[in-house]
Amino acid sequence: MPSPFDATGMVMQEAELLKPYTTFKIGGPARYFANAASTEEFREISNFATKIELPLFVLGGGSNILVSDRGYEGVVVHPACRGVEIAHEDAEAVTLEVNAAETWDDLVHYAVERGWWGIENLSHIPGQAGAALVQNIGAYGQQVSDVVQQARVLDIATRTPRALSAAECGFGYRRSIFNTTDRGKLIIVGLTLRLSKHGGAHLDYPDVRAYFQERGIQHPSIAEIRQAIIAIRDSKFPFPREERGGNAGSFFKNLNLAESEYASLREMLRRNFPKQVVARLEEIRNRFPSAGQIKIPTAFLISICDLKGYRIGGAQVNETQPLVLLNQGGATSQDVIALAQHVRKTVRERTGMKISIEPELVGFTPRELAEKEEQ
Numbered sequence: 001m002p003s004p005f006d007a008t009g010m011v012m013q014e015a016e017l018l019k020p021y022t023t024f025k026i027g028g029p030a031r032y033f034a035n036a037a038s039t040e041e042f043r044e045i046s047n048f049a050t051k052i053e054l055p056l057f058v059l060g061g062g063s064n065i066l067v068s069d070r071g072y073e074g075v076v077v078h079p080a081c082r083g084v085e086i087a088h089e090d091a092e093a094v095t096l097e098v099n100a101a102e103t104w105d106d107l108v109h110y111a112v113e114r115g116w117w118g119i120e121n122l123s124h125i126p127g128q129a130g131a132a133l134v135q136n137i138g139a140y141g142q143q144v145s146d147v148v149q150q151a152r153v154l155d156i157a158t159r160t161p162r163a164l165s166a167a168e169c170g171f172g173y174r175r176s177i178f179n180t181t182d183r184g185k186l187i188i189v190g191l192t193l194r195l196s197k198h199g200g201a202h203l204d205y206p207d208v209r210a211y212f213q214e215r216g217i218q219h220p221s222i223a224e225i226r227q228a229i230i231a232i233r234d235s236k237f238p239f240p241r242e243e244r245g246g247n248a249g250s251f252f253k254n255l256n257l258a259e260s261e262y263a264s265l266r267e268m269l270r271r272n273f274p275k276q277v278v279a280r281l282e283e284i285r286n287r288f289p290s291a292g293q294i295k296i297p298t299a300f301l302i303s304i305c306d307l308k309g310y311r312i313g314g315a316q317v318n319e320t321q322p323l324v325l326l327n328q329g330g331a332t333s334q335d336v337i338a339l340a341q342h343v344r345k346t347v348r349e350r351t352g353m354k355i356s357i358e359p360e361l362v363g364f365t366p367r368e369l370a371e372k373e374e375q
């Protein structure tokens with residue numbers, strides 16, 4: 001039996017239940033669990049995992065994962081290195097060095113309070129700053145890659161620290177090298193962001209525009225924008241709190257379609273739905289500005305398939321924002337998976353569209369994962 005202490009005496013907790021570390025409030029125990037407050041501690045925990053030949057998983061705020069009821073047969077490392085420093089400041093911009101465990105929304109609040117533009121539309125996204133790079137978080141027309149200059153990482157295999165430029169991070173829609181080519185290979189220890197002192201407001205999104213039109217505000221301040229984003233999100237997207245069960249934000253990704261894919265979607269809708277639904281599709285296609293591709297919100301497809309409120313066990317499709325699957329109390333990972341499969345299958349059969357899952361599934365067997373992908 002390996003010792004729960006590594007060479008330097010760092011404590012590895014055994015059989016630590018992961019449920020409380022996730023916003024879904026679902027998941028069994030990790031074989032080993034440890035906090036890491038520095039690059040050195042990340043390195044020691046990686047050594048420990050290699051020594052006992054178990055995989056390593058980085059668990060940030062747990063807001064974009066679904067952990068299996070069986071838990072994780074490996075070593076879970078939880079970043080605990082917080083802190084923000086100003087690396088450079090001039091009349092135009094400020095460059096911030098942010099440690100991975102900083103709470104993302106605290107960072108947004110900090111920037112907005114100082115009038116630094118670039119991440120205000122990303123208000124109220126849960127999780128840690130390091131993890132924000134993994135799926136290149138985005139909302140209401142902004143994404144974190146717009147302001148990232150560098151990521152500081154630790155290579156798990158070689159245990160060497162490296163700095164990656166924004167280009168090397170390979171950012172795209174909900175993707176980066178951290179969740180594709182280098183998934184599970186790098187620990188993000190910190191990031192460098194450049195924020196502008198004279199930014200322009202991003203008010204293109206219909207909900208944001210409507211919010212300010214209703215209030216007669218033409219040139220909102222950065223603080224008003226943060227306030228608007230929080231109000232809009234809270235009206236339809238439950239921010240995970242202890243008393244409200246749980247969720248992992250959007251469970252499904254939106255669709256970015258080529259013209260030909262859009263044409264086949266329209267044809268399927270024409271065959272399977274009333275005329276108004278096709279008219280609505282045409283309207284939506286023009287609502288979301290997206291270069292080169294046609295963005296179709298998956299929530300629209302889930303809604304027209306009458307899946308809002310659909311429930312399996314303790315898991316339910318959210319009524320107001322159906323991209324979100326809710327743990328209504330006592331849901332198991334199997335409930336959530338069964339519900340997600342039902343949604344994907346129904347949408348596929350009725351609209352022809354294959355929708356993918358956004359959160360990472362942790363602790364599931366390769367066979368279970370393959371079965372889910374077949375949908």
Ligand SMILES: Cc1cc2nc3c(=O)[nH]c(=O)nc-3n(C[C@H](O)[C@H](O)[C@H](O)COP(=O)(O)OP(=O)(O)OC[C@H]3O[C@@H](n4cnc5c(N)ncnc54)[C@H](O)[C@@H]3O)c2cc1C
Pocket residue numbers: 023057058059060061062063064065079100124125126127128129130131132133134135136137138139178186187188189237238239240247248249250360
């Ligand atoms: C209510 C709600 C609303 C949300 N809204 C949005 C939204 O508008 N836009 C959006 O893009 N996302 C949204 N999300 C998803 C989620 O908040 C983000 O993806 C967030 O960045 C995840 O951060 P986390 O710390 O919780 O990561 P976790 O869930 O802990 O981890 C997610 C992935 O990142 C990896 N990871 C975490 N930290 C590190 C690190 N330091 N180094 C390497 N890998 C790491 C993990 O291994 C895992 O693969 C929402 C979630 C919820 C619950």
